[in-house]
Amino acid sequence: xxxxxxxxxxxxxxxxxxxxxxxxxxxxxxxxxxxxxxxxxxxxxxxxxxxxxxxxxxxxxxxxxxxxxxxxxxxxxxxxxxxxxxxxxxxxxxxxxxxxxxxxxxxxxxxxxxxxxxxxxxxxxxxxxxxxxxxxxxxxxxxxxxxxxxxxxxxxxxxxxxxxxxxxxxxxxxxxxxxxxxxxxxxxxxxxxxxxxxxxxxxxxxxxxxxxxxxxxxxxxxxxxxxxxxxxxxxxxxxxxxxxxxxxxxxxxxxxxxxxxxxxxxxxxxxxxxxxxxxxxxxxxxxxxxxxxxxxxxxx
Amino acid sequence: xxxxxxxxxxxxxxxxxxxxxxxxxxxxxxxxxxxxxxxxxxxxxxxxxxxxxxxxxxxxxxxxxxxxxxxxxxxxxxxxxxxxxxxxxxxxxxxxxxxxxxxxxxxxxxxxxxxxxxxxxxxxxxxxxxxxxxxxxxxxxxxxxxxxxxxxxxxxxxxxxxxxxxxxxxxxxxxxxxxxxxxxxxxxxxxxxxxxxxxxxxxxxxxxxxxxxxxxxxxxxxxxxxxxxxxxxxxxxxxxxxxxxxxxxxxxxxxxxxxxxxxxxxxxxxxxxxxxxxxxxxxxxxxxxxxxxxxxxxxxxxxxxxxxxxxxxxxxxxxxxxxxxxxxxxxxxxxxxxx
Numbered sequence: 001x002x003x004x005x006x007x008x009x010x011x012x013x014x015x016x017x018x019x020x021x022x023x024x025x026x027x028x029x030x031x032x033x034x035x036x037x038x039x040x041x042x043x044x045x046x047x048x049x050x051x052x053x054x055x056x057x058x059x060x061x062x063x064x065x066x067x068x069x070x071x072x073x074x075x076x077x078x079x080x081x082x083x084x085x086x087x088x089x090x091x092x093x094x095x096x097x098x099x100x101x102x103x104x105x106x107x108x109x110x111x112x113x114x115x116x117x118x119x120x121x122x123x124x125x126x127x128x129x130x131x132x133x134x135x136x137x138x139x140x141x142x143x144x145x146x147x148x149x150x151x152x153x154x155x156x157x158x159x160x161x162x163x164x165x166x167x168x169x170x171x172x173x174x175x176x177x178x179x180x181x182x183x184x185x186x187x188x189x190x191x192x193x194x195x196x197x198x199x200x201x202x203x204x205x206x207x208x209x210x211x212x213x214x215x216x217x218x219x220x221x222x223x224x225x226x227x228x229x230x231x232x233x234x235x236x237x238x239x240x241x242x243x244x245x246x247x248x249x250x251x252x253x254x255x256x257x258x259x260x261x262x263x264x265x266x267x268x269x270x271x272x273x274x275x276x277x278x279x280x281x282x283x284x285x286x287x288x289x290x291x292x293x294x295x296x297x298x299x300x
Numbered sequence: 301x302x303x304x305x306x307x308x309x310x311x312x313x314x315x316x317x318x319x320x321x322x323x324x325x326x327x328x329x330x331x332x333x334x335x336x337x338x339x340x341x342x343x344x345x346x347x348x349x350x351x352x353x354x355x356x357x358x359x360x361x362x363x364x365x366x367x368x369x370x371x372x373x374x375x376x377x378x379x380x381x382x383x384x385x386x387x388x389x390x391x392x393x394x395x396x397x398x399x400x401x402x403x404x405x406x407x408x409x410x411x412x413x414x415x416x417x418x419x420x421x422x423x424x425x426x427x428x429x430x431x432x433x434x435x436x437x438x439x440x441x442x443x444x445x446x447x448x449x450x451x452x453x454x455x456x457x458x459x460x461x462x463x464x465x466x467x468x469x470x471x472x473x474x475x476x477x478x479x480x481x482x483x484x485x486x487x488x489x490x491x492x493x494x495x496x497x498x499x500x501x502x503x504x505x506x507x508x509x510x511x512x513x514x515x516x517x518x519x520x521x522x523x524x525x526x527x528x529x530x531x532x533x534x535x536x537x538x539x540x541x542x543x544x545x546x547x548x549x550x551x552x553x554x555x556x557x558x559x560x561x562x563x564x565x566x567x568x569x570x571x572x573x574x575x576x577x578x579x580x581x582x583x584x585x586x587x588x589x590x591x592x593x594x595x596x597x598x599x600x601x602x603x604x605x606x607x608x609x610x611x612x613x614x615x616x617x618x619x620x621x622x623x624x625x626x627x628x629x630x631x632x633x634x635x636x637x638x639x
Contacts, residue, residue, distance in 0.1 A: 258450065
């Protein structure tokens with residue numbers, strides 16, 4: 001009888017909750033609960049016993065240890081956040097550029113597209129780890145392996161650096177560009193999804209806009225900056241956020257947090273580190289999101 | 301008198317215009333030709349950078365060890381052999397490993413797609429109290445790094461017990477689900493697995509773009525909400541389903557984070573490949589028949605086997621990609637993630 005009295009919109013609401021129920025259960029028990037627990041862990045000393053664990057409240061000692069005592073965490077955190085900031089513009093620029101290229105009509109376009117998205121499916125931490133440790137075993141040291149990997153790119157960036165330096169271009173800019181060139185493989189392989197998103201955005205721009213601009217005598221350069229760029233600008237925000245989030249996966253900070261938890265068995269410290277990382281990343285996301293969203297142009 | 305002069309001037313002007321037009325046409329054509337050339341070189345170069353590692357691995361896989369120190373060889377070996385592949389298959393224990401991995405990855409992929417499709421539809425088409433806050437929570441699951449939840453999750457699954465049901469019925473402590481497939485499958489089934497938030501977002505965007513009339517027609521014809529979803533909405537949602545299936549498969553296959561967190565000892569491709577160099581170092585002497593002697597395996601030979609193993613581990617993905625790459629590229633465009 002109660003069912004009969006429900007209005008249509010109430011019934012729809014119940015149905016909607018039914019649809020999201022699996023996710024809701026998962027969210028509460030497998031996301032929210034661990035999240036709150038993790039906050040508790042970060043303020044406690046956690047002692048693992050055979051039948052569970054005991055918590056001992058120790059205030060902000062874990063955070064203090066992470067920031068002031070731990071020899072590496074500070075450095076790794078700042079380094080990886082800075083690297084993130086450093087990589088984002090390169091990846092964005094590269095992916096937008098490639099998307100514009102791949103959006104043009106030319107012979108072999110489908111093959112080119114297929115090759116460009118290959119890194120999306122091959123971006124595997126495991127493969128990287130295997131190759132890295134293979135090199136380390138071969139040469140006997142981490143440093144030598146890194147040098148070797150650097151050499152394997154087979155390109156001497158100093159030539160370009162000197163050339164650009166002589167041309168009177170500011171040094172930091174030359175450094176930035178040359179580091180982009182030496183790490184071209186990393187940049188390419190981490191911009192697959194971004195290219196996909198930009199490509200989709202480019203294809204959603206109505207072609208009539210370009211036709212009108214062409215009739216009015218706009219050059220390709222003008223059309224890019226006056227039509228293409230504003231139209232894809234909302235996706236620039238999406239891509240920045242995606243790039244930042246994507247770099248969590250195999251960042252050295254994550255590795256450090258993992259090691260602290262499972263090798264030194266210091267779960268409280270690891271939780272504190274994880275929260276410091278989360279906080280710095282979300283701060284970064286908020287700042288970047290705020291700065292970009294003010295400039296984004298929404299067509300509709 | 302005036303008329304011929306005018307004609308004359310006009311004729312000259314026409315001729316001039318003809319020159320200008322011809323000049324411009326030549327300029328445009330050569331510019332576009334130059335641009336095509338530039339584009340071709342650029343795409344070829346970057347494409348080569350992308351596939352070079354794979355080409356190199358293929359080359360190494362078929363290279364006989366005697367070619368290692370031959371400096372004249374680039375890519376194409378002189379002595380071909382299948383020995384490397386055989387050794388790598390042996391050390392990786394490849395076929396059982398592949399079967400296990402595929403079983404695990406396919407089940408999590410299906411679970412994640414199902415739960416995320418349900419949630420995405422729920423968020424896209426129904427008004428219920430707190431919908432926006434809950435959707436903000438979906439975004440939150442995308443934004444919070446997995447390492448924050450790592451320790452509680454680990455302890456949770458080490459001692460898995462929903463509402464103390466296990467203790468209630470059996471009187472024992474919770475189940476230890478570590479080193480089974482269950483942690484990842486449970487997380488995928490409840491829509492909080494690897495990148496699930498993103499999949500929910502994709503589905504929601506797509507379902508929001510579908511016309512409302514479809515559902516209204518189904519409602520008038522007497523279909524309930526669940527039936528409408530299964531019979532009407534899902535068949536229309538092929539593009540996002542393909543996208544999510546593909547990405548979920550690939551990312552789960554490549555995932556090392558959850559694999560090393562929950563399944564350290566399980567036979568999974570990601571774990572085995574990460575441990576491959578150490579295993580090759582250990583087992584290669586046995587395979588070469590120099591076990592127990594002072595002779596160690598040549599590090600370059602070890603690296604060869606590791607490369608071959610890496611190639612074997614990504615081979616299923618490459619083969620899959622050859623068949624589905626068309627959908628891969630088109631899918632994101634069609635899902636309306638952009639709009």
